[in-house]
Amino acid sequence: MANLQEQIQAITQACQDKKASDIDVLPVGKMTSLTEYFVLASGNSTAQVDAIADAVIEKMEDLGIEPSHRQGQREARWIVLDFGDVIVHIFHREERDYYGLERLWKKDREEDHEED
Template sequence: MTEAICKAASDKKARDIVVMDMQGLMSSTDYFVICSANTATQVRAIADNIEEAMDEAGIAFNHKEGYREGEWVLLDYGDVVAHIFMQEAREYYALERLWGDAELTPYED
């Protein structure tokens, strides 16, 4: 699932895509996929593309937040949570630092 989410984000030109292994650090999910976008419009386009790709795979999200504002969209798929940030919001919330014990794997096309 992380691969499909990363690819869908990459297809819409998301930047700095990383997968964080949250197993053993958080009980509610196994992985975070985090990526950045330049504008709120691009954040929503990335979120839409992830949602479409997962729908095609027969996987519906459990929860979605932040879509209207477009600064930080969260798509919760249970085992994987996708975070699509505008760059400034990503720097401000700094999930990679907040969860510094998590193993980070950059996504490469």
């Protein structure tokens, strides 16, 4: 099985191949037991968001890893793919701006550092 860095590399490459924008890898393992990393990416249309998700799933299946859970593919506005140690969030740009996951997790990281 591929290690975490290989998984992240495959995911980000799949996003780049489908022209995703604002690809961001957030290490969240110290803040949650849910996962080690979030990978966030944006698409400009529902068709692009769906294509990015399909490409990520295909790249991960090439590594022998299938998502344990996927949500949002019907609407293709915010698709979540759960690969265990890596959860991928693929947003339509408007949803990403609205929900602001980076701001939420950045705030949590700053609070963690203040406690150190």
